Structure formats: structure tokens, C-alpha cells
Amino acid sequence: MKTTQPLFLIQLQHRLSSEKAALTEQLAQWLVLGKIIDSNGRLEKVEGERMEQVDLETFKDELNQTNWQEALPVTYFYHAEKVEASLTCVDNRFTQRFLLKKVDFYKEAFLIEDYLQKQLANNGIQAFIRPYEEYLSSNIADLSLRDSFDLSHQSLRLMRNDEQEKIVDCSLLPGYDVVTPQRLYTSCWKMWYTTEYFQDIPKQAFLDVQAVHNVTACDDGTLIITLYKDPLSWSHPYNIKSQQLFRFQLGFDQFMNNNGVGLLRDPYTEFMQFKNQRQMLQYQNRYLQPCPKKDAKHFTLRIFDSARGFYQEVRHFGQLNVYAFFPFLEAKQERAVAYHQIVPDFTLDEALSVYKYYIQYYLEVYDILETKPTQELVLIFYIPEANQLTLPIEALQRLLAKKDLRWVRELAPYEYTVISHQKQLKVHFRPSHQFETDQLLWTLPTEKTSKEPEIKKNWLERLSEALNNNKKRS
Structure with a gap:
């Protein structure tokens, strides 16, 4: 779709219906909406590496005859001047997408929102409407692809992928889509969250969310959340802050897979x-x-x-208390433990900035505790064994020295103490494969210890x- 106009992306996800006729009708409505917006389009089907053009009758026949529970991943595309639409089936889940120019979106906005609401009533999961540029800015990691869309990455955190190519760390961006096997968590202009999400996050937390334009509860339990009034002003600093704060309040970061470079921010x-x-x-x-x-x-x-x-x-x-930040105990050594799993090869600086951030973070815990810890505090970095052998210790020492932090080597290999005034933090670097073994030796602070008799249960x-x-x- 070639245009200089702003574009809007509409996305809807729903599961298989147990009733074949109802599911067929639901899927057929995807094409109906596309044709209402622009009837002069062509329909294509992509399955694996094979792409073919299909007519309306073939499309209807395939909807009726396909056993979707056993079907291979397949996508239908509807290409027209006013709309680009796709319908994808993967893992018993359907994703519908529509891309419209600004003028066509505003012309059909009421129809589109009514369509989303009715589709969600039938095994719906989630839907959203957002400016396409906003979606791309938070979800495109490839640098050359960002350049093709005129999306800047100069101020963004970069990392490396499996091929050691530089990419944007999108996990830090306000509109990043957190995709899990069950659900998608995102923050954008307008969102529909169904009751399915309340398995992970209680409904009242959505209703209580702060710094949003509007939250509407529908009769079927679905919540419609609008972050800000004008979607085209998504890049305004206030709207970006609102977008970021929405995901922070609901804990979307907690559902992300570890990307190996650390999130480097305190949870809300x-x-x-x-x-x-x-x-x-x-x-x-x-x-x-x-x-x-x-x-x-x-x-x-x-x-x-x-x-x-x-x-x-x-x-x-x-x-x-201290166990909110160091939630595990190494009972034999009477140590309180926090840990992070890092893959230095995915960072641009051998993970120096990651180590520095977390060492400073856990030293600062001392400043907010009412009762100073009597146990040793240990921060463990689990890293691949190859990276353990090439630790940039001298560079890290120089980096910490600039922050008035003193680095002391212990007797055991890869174990150190960082000292800042009256604060001490043990920092250990252990091979990644040791993590599961260590976990078996950890306990929650649920029993009395000689040094902390008042601690009987884990902090939460x-x-x-x-x-x-x-x-x-x-």
C-alpha cells in the first residue's frame, strides 16, 4: 500500500470455535469487512512456500472443508487500494489484520470497532487499533528495515542476535508486543482485553490503571482501554509516557522471555x-x-x-525488606541471593553495562532498608562458560572505580566483593549450566535462622x- 498518509493497523485474535458453522461464518466475515472497505481487491493464499491466487468460491469452500485443528499454518491476503488484510491460522489461533489509510479508517471507524466487538464475543482473545508507524517503531528490530521505514534507532539500546548482527532491543520500547504461547500483551492507542487475560492479571487491575484516557467495561466482560485521545499524536512525550506506564502498571515485562541482555529497569x-x-x-x-x-x-x-x-x-x-530484592537463601553459607542470566555475546560491550547496572542496583538496596542485612548479599551472574573464561574484569573494575566502588577478589575463582563505603556485595560469575543445580540448593527464607530470627516466611x-x-x- 503506497501512500504518504498515516496508516492504521487493526489486529484481532481469536481461538477456534467448537462449532464448525460458527467458525466458518466468523472467518468469512474477515473478507466481508475487507470488501466493504474496498470491493475491488484480489485474494491470495500462502501455505508454506506456496502462494496462489484464489477466488471467492474457493475461499468459501476451503473455510467449510478445512479441519483447522489439524491444518498447517496458512495465511490469506486481501489486497485492495484502500485496505491490506490478512487472516492467519497458527496453532489453533486466528489473527486478523487490516491496514488502512487515515482517511479510510476514520470513514469506517464505527464499523470497524463494532466488527471487533462482535468478533471478540466468539472465542475472542484480544484486539487493538494503533497507528502503523507507532507499531513499527516499537517492534522492528532489524536496523536496515527500520531505515526503510525512516525509523530512527540512534538513541535506542542495541544488542546482537544469534547471527551476531546488530539489532534494536525492542523489549525496552513502549509499544513492544510481548507474545506468549497463550496471549499477546501490548500497549497502544486502543485495546480490547477479554476475560481470558484475567487468568494472568485480575480485571480490577485493568480497571484501576492510572494515566489513561478511558476504560470501558462491556457486558461480556471485555475491557476497552484508550490510552490517549488523538492516536496520531502517539509520539508526544506525554503519550509515550502513558503508553510506557500502562505496561509497567500491569507487569507486562514479567511475561517476557529472557533475551540475555537484561532488562535494566526496576519493576513496577x-x-x-x-x-x-x-x-x-x-x-x-x-x-x-x-x-x-x-x-x-x-x-x-x-x-x-x-x-x-x-x-x-x-x-x-x-x-x-532485603528479601524483596534477594529472594533466595543459600542455607549453608547463610547468604541471601539474587541472580540474572546473561549472554554477553548478545551485548555490544561484553555485558559491561549490564554488570555495572545490576551491581549498582543491588548496592543501592542498602539505602532503602530500615534494618540493615546481617547475612551476606550475593549477586550471581549466570553466563555461558566460554564467556566466563574471558571475563573483562579489568575493564569492569575501571568502570566501577569511576563510581567510587572498590573491587576485591576473593579466594574462589570468579568470585568478588564490591565495596562502597559501609556497603558490601558479593558478585559471582557462574556458568549457565550450573543454574539448575544451584536452584536445588536454594530455599525461600521460610525458616528461622540464627541471624534473622524474625524472618519466618518469604517476603511476599x-x-x-x-x-x-x-x-x-x-
Whole structure:
């Protein structure tokens, strides 16, 4: 679609329907909408490496005859002057996409939103509408492809892919799509989240989200969230901040796979599975606004089990303890442990900036603790064994020295102590394959220890009980 106009991307995801006739009708509506927008188009089918043009009757026959539960990945395309549309089936999930010029989108906006709402009512998962340029800016990692779309990458964090090519680390960008086997989590102009998402994030957390233009609850349970009023002003700093804050509040980063280069930012929300319930802990400042974990003075704890329809919410002012940041114990050594899995080959500087960030981060934990830790605090970097043998220790020492941090080598190989005034942090570099073995030796701080007799449960369990007790007293 060649145009100088802004484009809009509409995307819808839904699952297979158990009723064949209903599913066939639902899929056929994709082409109906495309033809309503522009009837003069052509239909193509791509399956594997084979592409062929199909007519309307063939399309209808294939919808009726295909066993979608066993079908190979297939995509249908509808090409027209006013719309580019695609319908893809992969892993029993359908994705519908429409790309329209600004003038055509605004002309058909009511029809499109009504279409999305009705489609979502039938095994729908999620839908969104967003400016195409905004989508590309947050989701294209390839540098040459970004250049072809005139998307700058000069100020963005770069990393390397498996082929050692430089790419943008899109995981840090405000509109990045976090794709899991079950769902897609994104932040953009207008979004539809169905009840399926409430298995991972409670509905009330969506309803309570701050710094958005509007949240609408539909009769079928779907939530429609509009981040800001004018979609074409998506690049305004306030709108970018709103887009970023939306994903932070709901903890979308927690659903991402580790890309090996570290996220390098403090969470606003964390999740934990406790017994048969899921817990969501949101961090807020003294004004009850979302904030990074280290700045938190207020906590909103949401305990939920969507299968049983259970939901409990407790809010409380307080202070995090050391186990909020070092959540594991190496019992024999009486050490509190935090860890990160890093692949230095995916970074541009042998992971120096990653090591520096996390070392500084965990040293700063001392500054916010009411009770100073009596156990040793250990930060473990798990890295491939080949990288362990070529650690840039001298370069890291020089980097830390600029921050007035002193680096002391311990007796054991690849083990060091970083000292800053009265603060000490053990830093260990271990081979990646050792991670699973180490995990078996770790425990949560659930039992009394000689040095921390008051610690009986892991930090989130203790916070949950404290907040519940506070609620009962009030």
C-alpha cells in the first residue's frame, strides 16, 4: 500500500470455535469487512512456500472443508487500494489484520470497532487499533528495515542476535508486543482485553490503571482501554509516557522471555504463584502513583484465582525488606541471593553495562532498608562458560572505580566483593549450566535462622499476611 498518509493497523485474535458453522461464518466475515472497505481487491493464499491466487468460491469452500485443528499454518491476503488484510491460522489461533489509510479508517471507524466487538464475543482473545508507524517503531528490530521505514534507532539500546548482527532491543520500547504461547500483551492507542487475560492479571487491575484516557467495561466482560485521545499524536512525550506506564502498571515485562541482555529497569509490578493462588504486587509512591520497586512506599496486593472466581485486594503503606530484592537463601553459607542470566555475546560491550547496572542496583538496596542485612548479599551472574573464561574484569573494575566502588577478589575463582563505603556485595560469575543445580540448593527464607530470627516466611507471603492482618484490624 503506497501512500504518504498515516496508516492504521487493526489486529484481532481469536481461538477456534467448537462449532464448525460458527467458525466458518466468523472467518468469512474477515473478507466481508475487507470488501466493504474496498470491493475491488484480489485474494491470495500462502501455505508454506506456496502462494496462489484464489477466488471467492474457493475461499468459501476451503473455510467449510478445512479441519483447522489439524491444518498447517496458512495465511490469506486481501489486497485492495484502500485496505491490506490478512487472516492467519497458527496453532489453533486466528489473527486478523487490516491496514488502512487515515482517511479510510476514520470513514469506517464505527464499523470497524463494532466488527471487533462482535468478533471478540466468539472465542475472542484480544484486539487493538494503533497507528502503523507507532507499531513499527516499537517492534522492528532489524536496523536496515527500520531505515526503510525512516525509523530512527540512534538513541535506542542495541544488542546482537544469534547471527551476531546488530539489532534494536525492542523489549525496552513502549509499544513492544510481548507474545506468549497463550496471549499477546501490548500497549497502544486502543485495546480490547477479554476475560481470558484475567487468568494472568485480575480485571480490577485493568480497571484501576492510572494515566489513561478511558476504560470501558462491556457486558461480556471485555475491557476497552484508550490510552490517549488523538492516536496520531502517539509520539508526544506525554503519550509515550502513558503508553510506557500502562505496561509497567500491569507487569507486562514479567511475561517476557529472557533475551540475555537484561532488562535494566526496576519493576513496577511483580507476580508470584503461592499455593493455588496467583499474587500481583503493585508498587506505588506515597501519593499512590505507580513507581519503581525501590521507590515504593505503598503496596497494592491482589490475590486471585480466576478459575474459582476468587479475588482479594489489600492496600498498605510500608517498607520492603532485603528479601524483596534477594529472594533466595543459600542455607549453608547463610547468604541471601539474587541472580540474572546473561549472554554477553548478545551485548555490544561484553555485558559491561549490564554488570555495572545490576551491581549498582543491588548496592543501592542498602539505602532503602530500615534494618540493615546481617547475612551476606550475593549477586550471581549466570553466563555461558566460554564467556566466563574471558571475563573483562579489568575493564569492569575501571568502570566501577569511576563510581567510587572498590573491587576485591576473593579466594574462589570468579568470585568478588564490591565495596562502597559501609556497603558490601558479593558478585559471582557462574556458568549457565550450573543454574539448575544451584536452584536445588536454594530455599525461600521460610525458616528461622540464627541471624534473622524474625524472618519466618518469604517476603511476599509475609507481606500478604501483614496486609491481611491490617485489613482485619481496620
